[in-house]
Amino acid sequence: MIRSRVLSIYTITITTTTILYLYYIILLLLLLLLSFFLTFYILLLLLLFTLFFYHSNKSIIIIIIFIKFVLSLVFWYALLLLLFFFPHKQQHYITHSPYFYILYFTLKPSLSILFFITITASHEFVICY
DSSP states (O other): OHHHHHHHHHHHHHHHHHHHHHHHHHHHHHHHHHHHHHHHHHHHHHHHHHHHHOOOHHHHHHHHHHHHHHHHHHHHHHHHHHHHHSOHHHHHHHHTSHHHHHHHHHHTTHHHHHHHHHHHHHHHHHHHO
């Protein structure tokens, strides 16, 4: 009798934690989807502005680096959500996977590169006008 009660309480706990994990994963995916849509519209506006007002080869480079910058922001946003919402065991599995390090080392330098190119492009834009 006591053993069956313990088993039923344990199964109820497992199902609620699984539902909670699924909720966090769905929330994370929805926020990532929203951020991707927002970045798509920002990039589209930036591309239209670049094509109509500033004709140069450097504008294409700026757009490419801006895309990388936005993707790195999405990555850091998702990482913060992961660290706040997921329990410690799942955080350990995700942050110690090789995919995490590949994303980390490819997207992190884009902040400094974007800062440097933005300053250079704005300086040349001011000189042209």
